[in-house]
Amino acid sequence: MPRANRLVILDRDGVINRDSDNYVKSLDEFLPYPSAINAIARLCRAGWTVAVATNQSGIARGYYDEDTLATMHEYLSALVTQAGGKIAHFAHCPHGPNDGCDCRKPLPGLLEQIRTALGMTDLQGSWMVGDSLRDLQAGEPMGCRPVLVRTGKGERTLAKQPELMSVDSGIRIFDDLAGFADWLLDQQRAH
Structure with a gap:
């Protein structure tokens, strides 16, 4: 069972792969950042x-189905495995904004699914990495430490909410997932 303070939860679109305002609807449109895989x-x-x-x-919205999503995630898992890593669990919300589910971020349902799937008692001290405010809000009630990356919608998020850049916000901001990984591994080595 993983320890919460050794768990990193990632948003997908804009953090691991290129995002699209028209949705990432197929494997052809699923373009991972090589630096994120690494x-x-x-x-x-x-x-x-x-x-x-x-x-x-x-x-x-009917743009793609669960099988297409599974194909994208299998491909992503294979890339990460080839690079020497492993994605422990994928949690996704298939619902629209007005479906009244409990899993669509900013609600914490997806994080609860991850906690259960990994057999953890809580997520206190885990890292939640996203490119939008709703990613960070999902982690808040679970005790996750917030990280915003500038890739994807990250720059747009910072432009709309400049207060996120304040030291008081408690949010760490990095250019991309690789920048966060560099920092986190440096912290680990220092302790």
């Missing part, structure tokens, strides 16, 4: 558990 593998090799929590309302 970052996940480096974290795993250093003893971190990595999971993914992703809103996929394109399923509810």
Whole structure:
């Protein structure tokens, strides 16, 4: 069973792969950042558990189906495995914004699914990495430490909410997932 303070939960679109305002609807449109794949593998090799929590309302909207999503995640898992890492669990919300589910971020349902799937008692001290405010809000009630990356919608998020850059916000901001991994592994080596 992983320890919460050794768990990194990642949003998918914009953090691991290129995001699209038109949705990532097929394997052809699923374009992982090579530096993100490498970052996940480096974290795993250093003893971190990595999971993914992703809103996929394109399923509810009829743009793609569960099988297509599974194909994208199998491909992503294979890339990470080839690089020497492992994604411990994928949690996704297939619902639309008005479906009244408990899993669509900013609600913490996906993180609860990850906690259960990994057999953890809580997520206190885990890291939640995203490119939007709702990613960070999902982690808050679970005790996750928030990280915002500038890739994907990250720059847009910071432009809309400049207060997130304040030291008082408690949010760590990095250019991309690789930058966060570099920092986290440096912290680990320092202790």
